Amino acid sequence: MLAKGQTVIQYMEQLAPKHLAYDWDKIGLQLGTLQKEISNVLVALDVNDEVVEEAISLNCNLIIAHHAIIFRPLEGIQTDTPAGKLYEKLIKNDIAVYISHTNLDVTEGGMNDWMAEALGIENGTPIKDAHTEQLSKLVVFVPKDHHQKVLDAVMNAGAGRVGNYSHCSFNIEGYGTFIPQEGTNPYIGEQGKMERADEIRIETIVPLSIRNKVVQAMLKAHPYEEVAYDLYSMDLKGRSLGLGRVGKLKEPVTLGEFVDRVKTGLNVDKVRVVGDLNRPIRKAAVIGGSGAKYFKNAIFRGADVLVTGDIDYHTAQDAFLAGITLIDPGHNAEKIMKEKVREWMLVKLVDDKYETSVYASQVNTEPFQFL
Missing domain, CATH: 3.40.1390.30 (NIF3 (NGG1p interacting factor 3)-like)
Known part of the structure; x- marks a missing residue:
């Protein structure tokens, strides 16, 4: 198919x-x-x-x-x-x-993460923030026998991420009450009779971008005809996503050695270089495409070198005077x-x-x- x-x-x-x-x-x-x-x-x-x-x-x-x-x-x-x-x-x-x-440049696991990985940049973070996730709080009430199934469903759909922790939730035992009306087919209880059900309240955080996906996964896993759940807007912000990546190298290398790594990792034959080839490189930054104008952001983030394409003459001079080295593998390195x-x-x-x-x-x- x-x-x-x-x-x-x-x-x-x-x-x-x-x-x-x-x-x-x-x-x-x-x-x-x-x-x-x-x-x-x-x-x-x-x-x-x-x-x-x-x-x-x-x-x-x-x-x-x-x-x-x-x-x-x-x-x-x-x-x-x-x-x-x-x-x-x-x-x-x-x-x-x-x-x-x-x-594709900004997203996690996209262009700039691929380039950073190819250059040996570890735990890279954005050079310039471009987007901050909006968060919602999801609260859902689940019968005890389906608690783990529903919890797994919402977590596997991407909920519950806090910083570098995943599958974060808070769970409280209690009971819910309801009377199934005519025409219902209740999972627990009988029509016309008050029911008291042992339930667990699940709370977790959901990024706005995947909220519908998480809710649909929760509804699919939940046994009730009518699912009791709430979504709350939050002032708390989520992850910041942005252009480029900056991070430490596993071991310091000279700029000349790092140039060789750039050629191999990005599959380019030649590069343009600004700086002393003997200078030690401990922290590196990369931006796919044309990112020379962000060299001050890279300096602020502590980078010793910025790898990006389309570096113009005057920006190269300014960066050199500011104390950062540059490597230009060309725009096509993307x-x-x-x-x-x-x-x-x-x-x-x-x-x-x-x-x-x-x-x-x-x-x-x-x-x-x-x-």
Whole structure:
């Protein structure tokens, strides 16, 4: 059985929720339709003519990409222009294009975590906060014989996370009273008679982004026809998610040694470097894409080096004078996302027994040559 387009994108948005994207960003479905079965998915950093030809050769009818094919408003589509020809080829071959950009950068387990892991940055935290989770308190009353089942359901759906602790809850024993009315089919008690049931009150914290998912899991596991539960808004804020990652290395290395690690980890042949190659590096920062303007944030977080693309001349001078070293592996180093997204999608599809296949694009979309 093939997965529907909406199902594939639901998986993608579990990894990179749309609400994490910056408001200026152009994400989501940009061309085509998701109202169809998806035979094969191609994951790409950019979408150009070579990538589209690759998708056609692999019989892919959905491309998931990091960089938008439509960023500025279109005044028209002329099929004798490079962009127009690209859109025409995608439409004629029934290939939809879905974009996941700054939401994939910001999310936990996304672009910047993959890059940090590749560089040996441990316990990375954001360089610049972009989104703080809103929290709700879920309270539900459960009969004792279903307590563990309901508790497991809400925790496995993502509730109960406090800092680096998971599965956090508070449980109180008590009793509930009710009278089942005509037309009911009560799990406990009889119609028309007052019932007193031994119950456990479960309290836990739920991020707003997964509240519906947690509630649905709770309702599915609960034995009652009418479930008694409450959701309270909280002033307490949850995790802060943001751009980049900064953290300590397991062992100090020189800048020159760290350069070699960047080349290997991000699969690039050459990099640009600002700083003394003998300088010791204990704490490193990375931002996928163009993150040079955040070098002061990296300094504030204690980083000795910032790895990011598209560093301009004057920013390099300013950073050098401010005392931080820089490594520029190019914007295209974000290609790490191709294989990582493919792996994520395949696990989800296989677990749900779909036969849709996922490919990581093999096309090199780096526009620069280093001679």
